[in-house]
Amino acid sequence: MTTAQHPGSHASADDPRVTLDEQIGVFEPIPPYPPRTEREAEFYTLGDGEMFINIGPQHPSTHGVLRVVLKIRGEQVVDLDPVLGYLHRGVEKLCENADYHQAICYTDPLEYVSSLFMEWAPVIAFEKLLDVQVPRRAEYIRVLTGELNRVMSHIMFVGWMALDLGGLTPILWGFIERDEIVEMLAGVTGQRMLFNYYRIGGVNGDLNHDFMSRLGRWMSHATSQLEAELALLNENEIFVRRMRGLGVVDSETALRMCLSGPNLRATGVPFDVRRPDPYSVYPELDFDVVTRAEGDCLARYLLRMDEIRQSIRIIDQCLHEMPDGPVIAKLPRLLRPRPGRAYAAVEGPRGQYATYAISDGTDQPFRMRIHDPSFVNLQTVGLVMPGNLVADTMAVMASLDPIMGGVDK
C-alpha cells in the first residue's frame, strides 16, 4: 500500500520515516547560507583534525542566552565565534518612541543585575540636555544606592564564577548578602531587581526608616561577613591555581579591545570614569581606584573584591555627609529640551555604561544610544581563548562577567 503524504500533515515522532537525528535536531555548525564575510568563511572552514562544538544558547554557564561556536583541535580551542541576538528587543528604537521619562524605564531590564547604573547614564544625559541642577541630597542618595548595587553585583559575580568552576557554596553564601541588599533597596524603591528609582532631576522618593534600619544592620557586619565569604575562595588552592595565569590580557590589548571597568583595571590601566571625568558627588568622596598588573582571571576576581571594600568606604562616607533638602528638582511633567546632544558615562560594576542622547526639541529623544560594557567586554573571549582548553572557556567568560540582557539590548 502506498502512503500518500497529505500536503498539510506534519511528520510525527512516531513516523518510522523520520530518523532520530531529525527528531532531536542535530547541531549543524556550518550555516545554511554562503559566508557573508572573509572572517566567516575562514572560521567555518575546518582544517586538519579540527571540529566544531556548540555551547548554548541554552547553557547554564553562558549567563543568559548566548551561543558560542567553538572550533577545536583535540582539547584545544582554535577559534570561536559568539552568536548574539537571542535577547534583542530593540530598546533603542523603543526609546525613540517614548518620552524622556518613559525612556528611562526601558533601560532598566537591559542590566538586570545592576540596573541602577543602567538608568543612571540616561538620567545624567537628559539632565545635561535640560541643564537641570540636581539637589545635593539626591546626588548623595544616588551614590549611596548605586554603590550598594555595585556591592550586590560583585557578590553575584563571585557566586556565578565559582558556580561555573564547579563550586556551589559561594553562590548560596552570596545570596544571603544579596538578599539583604535587595530587600533594603526594595524598601526605598519598591522593586527588588528593576528598581527604576532615578528620575530626571533627582530620585523617586526620599530614604525611609525601613531602608536606614536595614542598612545600619547590614553595615555593622558587612565587612566581617564579606571577608569570611571571600576566604572561601581566596584561600582555596584549587580555585587559585585554576584561575592564575588563565585568560591573560595585557594593558595594550585591553585598550585596543575597548575593555572598561574592572576588566581594564585588572590589566594595570587606572582608568575609572569617576576620576578623569567625574559625575555626581564623586569628586568630594575619598576612594581608591584599585588596579592589578597581572590581567588574568584571578586578578579580575581579586580586583572586584577590592572594589567591594572601596564601595563600603563610599557608603560609609555618604551616610556621614548626607545633607538635608529636597530629593528632586522641580521640573514640568512634559519635558522638551532644546535641540542638542549630550553624552554621559558612569562607572558601573561591569565597566562604562553610557548614553548618547540627541534632542530635536520634541518630548521624545530623537536618538538614544545605549552603550553597554558587557557587549564590548565579551569580544575579548575570542581574543584570549585560542590555545586554551575547552573547559577554560567557562572560566574566562565568567571572569569577564557579561550580562546578556545588556549584550543583546
Next chain:
Amino acid sequence: MDRALRRRLDGRFSDVLTGPIRQRHDETEIRIGPADVAQVMRALHDEPEFRFKFLADLCGVDTGRVMQVVYHVGSDTSPDWIRVIADGLPRDDPRVPSVTFLWKGAEWQEREAYDMFGIIFEGNRDLRRIYMPPDYTSFPLRKDFFLADDASRSPAMGVRHLEQVHAPRNAAPDDVVRQATSS
C-alpha cells in the same frame, strides 16, 4: 569645558573640520567628513598631545537627511570626552572607513551600526549582522523604519513594518558587504 583642548584641536585639524568646534558641559564636539575619519582618529589616538586611547562609544545616527557615525573617545590628558561626528554620509550608500585598525574592540560596535543602520565600514573584516537574523533585509534604527504601533507618524503610507525600503537599488545588502570587504 577644556579650552586648551579646543585650541589644540583647532590648530591640528583646522583643514579637515567641516563645522565649528562646540563645547558644552564636559563634551567637545568636532565634525569631519567621512573620508578623514581614519586620519583624524589615528591622530587623536597616537599623537602625544592628545593620547585619546579609550574608545568609549561608536554609534550610527540617522538624521533623516544624512547618516552619521559618532565616536566618543576619552583620555587621561583631558577631563573632556571628544565627540567626533563623521557627517554627511549619503543615506542610499553610507560608507565610512573602519577604525578596527586602532581599536579591535570597535568591530562589534561597527557590526551593530551596520545591522541597525546599514552603514558600511570599509576595512572591517567581519561586517555581518550581529543582532538580527542573517536573512533580515531592513535596517531597524533608520528613521524610515516605523514600528507597527506607530503608524500615525508615517507619511500617509500606513505601516511599513519589516519591509525592505532602504537597500541601494539593484543590490541585496549581502552583495554590498561582499563588495566592501573584498576590495
